[in-house]
Amino acid sequence: MSYISLKTILFLLLTLTVTACYYDSEEELYPGTWGGNCDTANITFSGTIQPILASNCNSCHNASMANGGVITDNYNSLIVHVNRGVFGKAVNHQLGAVPMPQNSPKLPQCELLKINAWINAGAPNN
Numbered sequence: 739m740s741y742i743s744l745k746t747i748l749f750l751l752l753t754l755t756v757t758a759c760y761y762d763s764e765e766e767l768y769p770g771t772w773g774g775n776c777d778t779a780n781i782t783f784s785g786t787i788q789p790i791l792a793s794n795c796n797s798c799h800n801a802s803m804a805n806g807g808v809i810t811d812n813y814n815s816l817i818v819h820v821n822r823g824v825f826g827k828a829v830n831h832q833l834g835a836v837p838m839p840q841n842s843p844k845l846p847q848c849e850l851l852k853i854n855a856w857i858n859a860g861a862p863n864n
């Protein structure tokens with residue numbers, strides 16, 4: 739009886755160990771996709787967020803072409819949509835907003851992690 743229990747415990751420990759190792763290697767293999775090696779420290783609007791918006795959003799969201807009434811190429815226009823929650827929902831493809839970028843897959847996982855970290859920090863203009 740006690741022999742079976744010990745075997746069960748060892749089996750569970752082994753399973754947990756193998757699972758943990760597998761998860762680690764998955765992160766190593768696909769760092770960008772899984773956000774594994776994504777550095778979300780020291781995020782700034784000018785250094786981190788603005789370049790992402792410039793590459794993916796500003797062509798459709800500027801003063802001369804403000805699709806959906808949204809402008810993403812300057813902080814004061816953007817923050818309005820951050821504060822009403824629609825910016826975060828749109829980029830994360832959540833209910834309550836049209837998914838962005840329009841007709842494209844989600845932004846890469848690491849860019850989303852950075853955007854979400856910036857929003858969670860109160861979306862500072864830094």
Ligand code: HEC
Nearest residue numbers: 794795798805806808819824825828834835836838839840
């Ligand atoms: C190819 C053009 C295009 C690109 C690129 C694009 N958008 Fe949009 N966006 C639109 C259009 C068109 C709408 C209006 C959609 C509607 O109302 O049906 C819109 C709407 C929005 C809205 C309002 C959504 C809502 O539900 O009210 C937000 C926020 C937004 N875009 C943010 C972004 C961000 C952030 C990016 C970059 C990650 C981006 N967009 C990239 C065309 C684009």
